[in-house]
Amino acid sequence: MYLDEVKTILIDVLSLGEAGQRLQSDSPLLGSLPELDSMAVVSLVGALEDHFGIAIDDDDLSASTFETLGSLADFVARKSAG
Template identity: 40%
Template sequence: MPDDTDLLLRRILTDVLGLKQGQAETFDAGTGLFGHLPELDSMAVAGLLTELEDRLDIIIEDDEIDGEMLETFGGLLEFAKAKRATA
């Protein structure tokens, strides 16, 4: 069963990227994000990171942002979980 970080991340992706209802629920750890979802372009990344900070009550430093973190749903989820654990 997904934890609340997983559920929140799926909601954030749906809201920020304007995904179809239920689309994010089909994502697994290997689902490609940046470079795979046309909705997640370089302009959308800033909005996504801002929403992650606001809704997950975390702070993302500039040096923590890299392509690997945004490459897959699993990568972004692990990053979000780690940030929440240390928040």
């Protein structure tokens, strides 16, 4: 459930277009997508907070959160659960 929604938000925020459609759960993000720079991370976090109704603190974020699309979706799932 979360994977597809997170993928859609990622594609929209980073303006990945068709290239974003090829992203899979194990697709690397941070360091592999040039579009995912520090400013894009801020925009992406804001979009995830708005869409899922969650609050993400700076302390919640680490490089491992953005390692793959799957790790980002898992992070959102955990934040949404509680």
